[in-house]
Structures are given as C-alpha cells and as structure tokens.
Amino acid sequence: MSSTVDAVAELAGVSVSTVSRALRNVPGVSLETRKRVQDIARDIGYVPSLAGSRLATGRTGAIAIVTPNLSKWFFGQVLASAGRVLREAGFDVLLYEVADTRARERFFAGSSLTGRADGVLIFALQPTPEELATLAAQNLPVSVLGSEAPGGSGVRVDDQTAGRAAVRHLLNLGHERIAFIGIRQAADSTLGGVPPASRLRGYRDALAEAGFDRVQEHEVHEENSANGGSAAMARLLCAEVPPTAVFVASDEMAFGVLRTLKAAGIEVPGDMSVIGFDNHELAEILDLTTMDHSVALQGSETARRLLALITSDAGAEPDLVLTAQLIVRGSTAPPRPLRGRQTATPLA
Amino acid sequence: MSSTVDAVAELAGVSVSTVSRALRNVPGVSLETRKRVQDIARDIGYVPSLAGSRLATGRTGAIAIVTPNLSKWFFGQVLASAGRVLREAGFDVLLYEVADTRARERFFAGSSLTGRADGVLIFALQPTPEELATLAAQNLPVSVLGSEAPGGSGVRVDDQTAGRAAVRHLLNLGHERIAFIGIRQAADSTLGGVPPASRLRGYRDALAEAGFDRVQEHEVHEENSANGGSAAMARLLCAEVPPTAVFVASDEMAFGVLRTLKAAGIEVPGDMSVIGFDNHELAEILDLTTMDHSVALQGSETARRLLALITSDAGAEPDLVLTAQLIVRGSTAPPRPLRGRQTATPLA
DNA sequence: CTGAAAGCGCTTACAG
DNA sequence: CTGAAAGCGCTTACAG
Numbered sequence: 001m002s003s004t005v006d007a008v009a010e011l012a013g014v015s016v017s018t019v020s021r022a023l024r025n026v027p028g029v030s031l032e033t034r035k036r037v038q039d040i041a042r043d044i045g046y047v048p049s050l051a052g053s054r055l056a057t058g059r060t061g062a063i064a065i066v067t068p069n070l071s072k073w074f075f076g077q078v079l080a081s082a083g084r085v086l087r088e089a090g091f092d093v094l095l096y097e098v099a100d101t102r103a104r105e106r107f108f109a110g111s112s113l114t115g116r117a118d119g120v121l122i123f124a125l126q127p128t129p130e131e132l133a134t135l136a137a138q139n140l141p142v143s144v145l146g147s148e149a150p151g152g153s154g155v156r157v158d159d160q161t162a163g164r165a166a167v168r169h170l171l172n173l174g175h176e177r178i179a180f181i182g183i184r185q186a187a188d189s190t191l192g193g194v195p196p197a198s199r200l201r202g203y204r205d206a207l208a209e210a211g212f213d214r215v216q217e218h219e220v221h222e223e224n225s226a227n228g229g230s231a232a233m234a235r236l237l238c239a240e241v242p243p244t245a246v247f248v249a250s251d252e253m254a255f256g257v258l259r260t261l262k263a264a265g266i267e268v269p270g271d272m273s274v275i276g277f278d279n280h281e282l283a284e285i286l287d288l289t290t291m292d293h294s295v296a297l298q299g300s301e302t303a304r305r306l307l308a309l310i311t312s313d314a315g316a317e318p319d320l321v322l323t324a325q326l327i328v329r330g331s332t333a334p335p336r337p338l339r340g341r342q343t344a345t346p347l348a
Numbered sequence: 349m350s351s352t353v354d355a356v357a358e359l360a361g362v363s364v365s366t367v368s369r370a371l372r373n374v375p376g377v378s379l380e381t382r383k384r385v386q387d388i389a390r391d392i393g394y395v396p397s398l399a400g401s402r403l404a405t406g407r408t409g410a411i412a413i414v415t416p417n418l419s420k421w422f423f424g425q426v427l428a429s430a431g432r433v434l435r436e437a438g439f440d441v442l443l444y445e446v447a448d449t450r451a452r453e454r455f456f457a458g459s460s461l462t463g464r465a466d467g468v469l470i471f472a473l474q475p476t477p478e479e480l481a482t483l484a485a486q487n488l489p490v491s492v493l494g495s496e497a498p499g500g501s502g503v504r505v506d507d508q509t510a511g512r513a514a515v516r517h518l519l520n521l522g523h524e525r526i527a528f529i530g531i532r533q534a535a536d537s538t539l540g541g542v543p544p545a546s547r548l549r550g551y552r553d554a555l556a557e558a559g560f561d562r563v564q565e566h567e568v569h570e571e572n573s574a575n576g577g578s579a580a581m582a583r584l585l586c587a588e589v590p591p592t593a594v595f596v597a598s599d600e601m602a603f604g605v606l607r608t609l610k611a612a613g614i615e616v617p618g619d620m621s622v623i624g625f626d627n628h629e630l631a632e633i634l635d636l637t638t639m640d641h642s643v644a645l646q647g648s649e650t651a652r653r654l655l656a657l658i659t660s661d662a663g664a665e666p667d668l669v670l671t672a673q674l675i676v677r678g679s680t681a682p683p684r685p686l687r688g689r690q691t692a693t694p695l696a
Numbered sequence: 697c698t699g700a701a702a703g704c705g706c707t708t709a710c711a712g
Numbered sequence: 713c714t715g716a717a718a719g720c721g722c723t724t725a726c727a728g
Contacts, residue, residue: 004705015715020707030713050463051408052705054399055720062442070428073421080418083445092464094410095441097431115398115721116440226633252630259633282600282630285574285607352721363699368723378697400721403704463705698728704721712714 003046011044012037023048054115062092063306064117066107068125070097072224073252073280078123078145078299085303091118098125108134119306121145123299143306145298153305153316157293162324163202163247164209166275166291169326170245171210174334175273177218178207179243181232181253184221199249199277218243222253229256237264244335245273251280251290258286258331269333279327287330294322351394359392360385371396402463410440411654412465414455416473418445420572421600421628426471426493426647433651439466446473456482467654469493471647491654493646501653501664505641510672511550511595512557514623514639517674518593519558522682523621525566526555527591529580529601532569547597547625566591570601577604585612592683593621599628599638606634606679617681627675635678642670 005016012019014033022029022037029037040046054060063086067075083093094117098104106112108131113120119141126147127135135142144154170178180203183196204214217239222228229248233256236243248254254276258268266272276283279292301320309316353364360367362381370377370385377385388394402408411434415423431441442465446452454460456479461468467489474495475483483490492502518526528551531544552562565587570576577596581604584591596602602624606616614620624631627640649668657664 005707006705016706017708017715017717018713021714024707028713033713047462049403049705051399051402051406052720053707055397055403055705055722056707058399058720060399065443070431071424073424076419076421076424079443080445083418083443087445087451093443095413095427095431095443097428097435103435114395115400226630230633255630255633259635282574282603285578285603287607353723354721364722365699365701365724366697369698372723376697381697397721400704401723403706403721404723406704700727702724702726704723707720708718710718711716 003044005046005048007044008037008041008046011040060092060116060118061090062094062117063119063121063303064094064096064113065121065123066096066098066125067123068098070095074278074295075123077295078302081296081299082121082123082145082303085300085307089307091307113140114138119143119310121302121306122147122149123302141306141309143302143309145302148319153309154319155298155302155305155322156319157298157322157324159196159198159324160202160205162277162291162293163199163249164206165202165324165326166247166277167203167206168210169289169328169332170247170273170275171206173245173273173332175243175245176212176335177215177241177243177245178203178212179215179218179220179236179239179246181229181236181246181248181257182219182221183224183249183253184228186223196249199247203247215241217241224250224253226252226256226259229253230260231256233257233260237266243272245275245332248274248276251276251278251283251288254288254290254331255280255282255286258288268331270336273332273335275332277324283327284329289329289332290327291324292327293324298322351392352397353394355392356385356389356394359388408440408464408466409438410442410465411467411469411651412442412444412461413469413471414444414446414473415471416446416452418443422626422643423471425643426650429644429647430469430471430493430651433648433655437655439655461488462486467491467658469650469654470495470497471650489654489657491650491657493650496667501657501667503646503650503653503668503670505646505670505672507544507546507672508550508553510625510639510641511547511597512554513550513672513674514595514625515551515554516558517637517676517680518595518621518623519554521593521621521680523591523593524560524683525563525589525591525593526551526560527563527566527568527584527587527594529577529584529594529596529605530567530569531572531597531601532576534571544597547595551595563589565589572598572601574600574604574607577601578608579604581605581608585614591620593623593680596622596624599624599626599631599636602636602638602679603628603630603634606636616679618684621680621683623680625672631675632677637677637680638675639672640675641672646670 005019009016009019019037022034023041069075086093098107120135122144124146127149146156182200220232220235222232248257254274257274261268261272268274276288276290279290283290305317353367357364357367367385370382371389417423434441444455446455468483470492472494475497494504530548568580568583570580596605602622605622609616609620616622624636624638627638631638653665
C-alpha cells in the first residue's frame with residue numbers, strides 16, 4: 001500500500017535515483033529501464049509520498065484559495081470553475097474562508113501558507129499592500145479576482161462601466177427617476193469593497209451624463225442578501241420622490257426588491273423597473289433583467305493566470321478586465337405615462 | 349522568513365530537540381526554556397516547515413472534502429459550516445470536486461489521498477463499499493453526509509419521514525390529488541442517489557396510509573434545477589387528472605415549478621399548493637412552504653464527527669439522523685372547493 | 697529537563 | 713544512462 005522508492009528500486013534492481021527519475025518522466029533513464037520501473041511501481045501500487053517530495057523539492061502541488069464567503073452563489077461559481085482548472089493541472093485545492101477581520105489577520109499574519117501552497121488565488125477580497133507583501137515575502141505568486149492588486153495578475157470586471165450601462169438601459173427606456181441599491185459592507189466583513197463602490201460610480205456617471213442631479217434619498221445601501229434588498233426597496237418606497245426604476249448591485253438583493261414590490265402591490269415592470277447584477281442562476285426564473293459578468297470565466301481565468309505565473313517565468317500578464325453584458329428580461333420597461341401614476345405620485 | 353529549527357536552536361543555545369518540544373507545547377521542557385525558545389521563534393518569525401513535520405510524523409493536518417458539486421446552494425452551505433469547524437480545530441481544508449464518474453474513479457482509484465489528508469468528509473455522494481475499502485486501506489477515517497456508509501460515522505436526514513411529513517401536510521389540508529416531483533440523476537452524475545429515492549418513498553407511504561392509490565402520471569423526475577422543476581411541472585399540467593398540490597424534492601426545482609405555474613396563470617396556493625425541500629435561502633423570499641433539514645448543522649456535525657474519529661480512538665459514533673421540519677409559508681393552502689375548479693377539471 | 701542521532705521518503709547535483 | 717550520497721526540516725525514542 002504505502003511502499004517506498006526503496007521497495008521499487010530493489011524489485012527493479014536499480015537505484016532509488018533511477019526510480020525517482022523514471023517515475024517522474026525526467027530525462028536520464030533508458031526507455032527500457034523506465035518502462036520496467038513504471039510497471040513494477042504500478043504492480044505493487046506504489047505512489048510517491050507527497051511529504052517526501054515536498055520536503056525535497058520545496059514544491060507542494062497545492063494552490064490556496066482565499067475567499068470571504070463560501071455560502072454565496074457567486075463564490076460557489078468561481079470556486080467551481082477555478083477548482084476545475086487547478087485540478088486539471090494536477091494541483092490540489094486548499095480552501096481558506098476568511099469571513100471576518102480576525103480570520104483575515106490570522107491568515108495573512110502568520111505566513112500560514114509557507115510550505116502549504118505554491119500559489120494563492122484571492123477571490124473578491126481587496127488585499128492591502130501589506131498583505132500582498134506578506135505573500136510576496138513567502139515567494140507566493142498571487143492571482144486576484146474581483147479587485148485590483150498591483151503586481152499580482154488579476155481578473156476583474158469593469159464595474160463602473162457595467163453600472164453605467166445598466167443605468168443607461170433604464171435612461172434609454174425613458175426613466176428619469178432612477179434609484180440605486182448598493183451593497184453595504186458589514187463592519188466586520190472582509191468582502192472586497194471595490195466592485196460595489198464602482199457600481200455606484202457608474203450609476204452616478206450615467207445620471208450625470210444624462211443631465212440629472214444626484215438625489216440623496218435615491219442611493220441606499222444594505223447587506224448583500226435578499227432581505228437586504230427588501231429593506232432597501234422599502235426605504236425607497238418612503239422617499240419623497242419615489243423612483244420609477246432601480247438598479248440593484250446584486251441579483252440576490254434584487255430578489256428581495258421584487259418581493260417587497262410584490263407585497264406592496266407595485267407592478268414590475270409597469271410601476272417599477274428593476275435591473276440586477278450577476279446573472280444569478282435564479283434570475284432567469286424570476287424574469288429579472290440583469291448584468292452578466294461571466295462569473296465562471298472569471299474563476300477559470302484567474303486560476304489559469306496563476307498557473308502561468310507558477311509554471312513559466314514570463315512574469316505577470318496584464319490584468320484581464322471583462323465587460324459585463326446586459327441580459328434583458330421582463331423586469332424592465334418604459335415608465336408608465338404620468339397619467340397612470342397620478343394617484344401614486346402627488347408631485348405630478 | 350523561512351528559518352529552520354537549527355537557527356532557533358542556535359540562538360536559544362539549546363538543541364533542536366528542545367526547540368521542537370518547546371514549540372509544540374509537549375511536556376519535557378522547563379517553563380523557562382520553553383518561554384525563551386518561543387520568544388526567539390516569534391522574534392525571528394520562525395514557522396515550522398509543514399513538509400518537515402509531515403514527513404516526520406506522518407500526519408498532514410489536512411482534511412479532504414469530497415463533493416459532487418460546488419456550485420449548488422446546498423454544497424456551499426455544508427462546505428462553509430464544515431470548513432469552519434475544521435479550521436477552528438486547526439486543520440487545512442482540501443477540496444475535491446468529483447463531478448462525473450471519471451473524476452470519481454480517478455479520485456478513489458489512485459489512493460490520491462495518501463500523504464495529503466488525515467481524514468475524509470464525503471458530501472452527498474453515496475460511497476460504494478469498494479470506495480470505502482480504498483479509504484480504509486489508506487487508514488483514512490471517513491465521515492459521510494447525506495448517505496449511509498457502514499463503518500464511517502455519518503450524518504443524514506431521515507428523508508423518507510421528511511417526505512411523508514411534507515405530503516401529510518398536504519393531505520391534512522384536504523388535498524386528494526398530490527403529485528411528486530423528484531430529482532433525476534444525470535447519467536454521468538456522481539450525486540448521492542439515496543435522499544431523492546427516500547423522499548419518493550415517503551411520498552408513497554403517506555398516500556398509501558391515507559388510502560390513495562398510486563398514480564403513475566403524478567410521479568415525475570427531472571434534473572435538480574429550477575429549469576428541471578419548470579419542465580416537471582409542465583408535464584404535470586398535461587396529466588389526465590391534474591393534481592391540486594405538488595411535493596417537490598428540492599427548493600431549486602420548486603422555484604421552477606412556481607415560475608411555470610405563474611406563466612400558466614395558475615394561482616399558488618389557490619389553484620395549486622407547492623411544498624419544497626431544503627429551506628433554501630430564497631425560499632422565504634418566494635414564500636415557499638418547505639422542509640428545513642438543518643443544512644448548516646449537517647455540515648458542522650459531519651466535520652465534528654470526523655475530528656472525533658481522528659483525535660480520539662473511541663471508534664465511530666452511531667449515525668446521526670436528523671429530522672426535517674416543516675416551514676409553513678404561503679405556497680400551501682386547502683384546495684379550492686370543487687365548484688371553483690370546475691372549468692379546469694372536467695372530471696368534477 | 698536536555699541532547700545526539702536516527703529516521704521519515706523523497707530529489708538532485710556529482711561522479712562515473 | 714546509472715548510482716552513492718547528501719540533504720530537505722522536522723520529530724522522537726533513547727540515553728544521560
């Protein structure tokens with residue numbers, strides 16, 4: 001079961017050096033010898049001890065994935081797609097969920113990765129310069145998904161442009177009172193703060209470009225969940241000037257928005273247009289217009305770039321910046337003519 | 349950065365043996381020496397090489413989690429809760445997604461875990477006796493979630509009882525024509541087949557106990573997704589005798605069911621009661637009555653049991669069988685009096 | 697309580 | 713192409 005090189009060497013009548021070379025397909029062994037060694041190894045079910053080769057080579061054959069949250073849809077998607085690429089390349093996947101700041105500090109402080117991984121994938125977590133330095137000091141190549149990381153090869157979406165596109169869609173439909181529901185960082189959360197902020201910027205850009213003033217009460221932030229979305233929408237319903245359309249920074253929040261609107265008897269898209277962000281697998285079911293940002297591709301591409309960093313020494317590729325794409329479904333439409341809204345909006 | 353025991357030993361003026369003992373908090377070192385060694389280690393930022401200690405001890409400090417699917421809600425939940433327990437105990441988490449039979453064979457065949465993990469968590473994947481034997485031969489303790497595994501300490505839900513409970517709820521509301529939408533195994537899928545089958549059995553039990561005959565066309569199976577649920581419901585709508593209520597074996601499928609019903613203009617729960625299974629985080633938003641089966645608890649408890657198996661030698665605890673619980677929401681109600689359904693059901 | 701030494705199972709210059 | 717030997721960085725009986 002757990003035989004050693006020595007056993008194979010003895011049976012094959014060669015030295016352990018030769019066994020080692022034969023089994024790893026490195027040059028320096030005659031074809032014949034190699035074949036014989038490999039056959040014997042297979043026969044006795046020999047599989048090299050990882051611990052041994054790790055100690056000897058310094059390489060671990062594992063990649064660490066760091067993520068703030070495993071239970072959200074987004075992370076399942078990127079984890080699955082990145083994991084597939086890594087496994088395909090023969091790497092083990094080591095998973096680190098750093099949900100709160102304490103876990104995050106512990107993770108980055110203790111050089112916890114020395115001897116554990118050959119590289120690090122950071123998902124949706126904006127690493128600080130110090131954190132990146134820590135990893136660099138451990139000689140760990142890094143690839144970052146969803147936020148900017150100078151030095152590390154990264155993949156992300158142009159969230160600002162995506163946000164602007166989403167709002168333009170609403171503007172082009174004729175909406176003039178468009179609200180924004182954004183993701184509020186929990187105080188203790190380690191979630192990357194960049195994409196949410198960029199989406200808000202995109203929203204403001206689009207409104208400004210269309211010549212609309214910024215309306216304070218039209219920008220609300222809540223926790224990134226359906227319940228958060230519900231709460232945010234409820235607040236918008238209490239606005240002095242309620243919007244006719246809302247851009248929601250995540251589909252999960254948008255689901256909550258739809259629920260609140262339904263409960264309030266407000267028709268979508270007749271009385272209120274809603275556009276989400278993610279193209280969550282349930283968005284289709286709920287007929288939600290949304291921005292698709294190639295979630296699976298983000299995961300696989302981040303992994304691919306890390307592997308390139310590890311196996312070649314070509315240096316980091318420039319960041320890959322993806323463009324999100326509008327998916328039109330049934331939750332957006334032109335606003336109802338004012339006539340139809342008179343009773344609801346006293347300012348008509 | 350990556351100093352060795354020797355460096356610490358030299359600075360502390362003691363032997364490496366003492367350093368090793370001092371740092372691991374094993375007895376046999378004076379308090380004073382221990383303190384001094386620890387201080388020095390901290391000062392120079394020494395962190396023991398994993399590869400070294402793995403080779404010396406044979407322990408890896410890692411747990412492997414095997415799962416058929418990372419992108420489904422259920423797996424994110426159990427992964428997150430199990431991972432938390434493992435990390436808390438100081439173990440690394442190694443992730444293996446074995447999506448198809450080929451990956452599954454490769455995983456179990458190649459004794460891929462030797463030297464990689466101290467134990468294995470198997471999620472929602474019914475291991476064959478041979479597969480369990482393979483792991484046992486590698487001396488790997490196993491804990492199984494969601495299916496029966498003789499020998500391995502396991503956690504699962506009594507799906508048959510849960511299915512019966514769900515259907516009884518419908519029966520007690522007065523329904524007499526109740527359909528079942530189950531999970532169809534993709535040909536190549538490695539998903540555990542036990543829970544789905546048990547839920548069907550529970551459905552049949554409840555109907556039989558209530559004195560109803562089994563209706564072939566009321567049992568349909570589709571892929572476990574919202575789209576699968578949509579398709580299944582569509583088929584039920586073509587039944588010779590359409591049901592007035594349906595028990596759906598997963599919430600994700602139930603979401604699709606709700607969509608189809610809405611599209612068809614069939615009111616829920618007025619014309620059709622729907623009960624799901626999972627208590628998916630979006631079930632609340634969609635006002636779906638469902639069976640909660642303590643998903644997070646399943647994950648953490650499976651992990652806890654594996655740790656017990658590893659750290660104590662008390663042997664496997666008996667399986668933990670959880671009871672699912674009905675969560676009543678707005679998608680179930682008594683059937684409409686026949687009068688109200690006459691046009692829809694010609695057999696009235 | 698402390699240390700010298702063997703050993704865990706590999707890999708890799710180096711020499712032949 | 714092949715082998716003897718050193719070394720990767722720990723841990724752990726064993727002896728003192």
